[in-house]
Amino acid sequence: MELTGARWRKSTRSNGSGGNCVEFAGNLPGLVAVRDSKDPTGPVLLFPPDAWRAFVGSDAVRR
Template identity: 55%
Template sequence: MSMSVPMWRTSTRSSSNGGACVEVADNLPGRVLVRDTKDRAGGTLTFAPSAWSSFVASAKHPTPAA
């Protein structure tokens, strides 16, 4: 398998009815790609792996508002 081809996976929070969800490809060296499942041709966001890890950690454990 080539490491230059994104291996997309759907968010574990996605519903099976095609609701609002994203797909992530984190198999590429030095980057994580994110796209909308409803508009796969609409483009992707690219993150550094460390930035994506920080985002996911923050989403799992948000800081309470002051």
């Protein structure tokens, strides 16, 4: 999958947490990409947009 057009954004909960940050790109057609900001060339997880919305809206994320 070609991700060169991905516009990566850090989680709003990252707040200078010592580099332990998650980034996501929601501008890809039909996908949301997620990666570790410390390893931008490393592995990327891909989710359908509905699954990503369900995840970020879940109580488990808010804890």
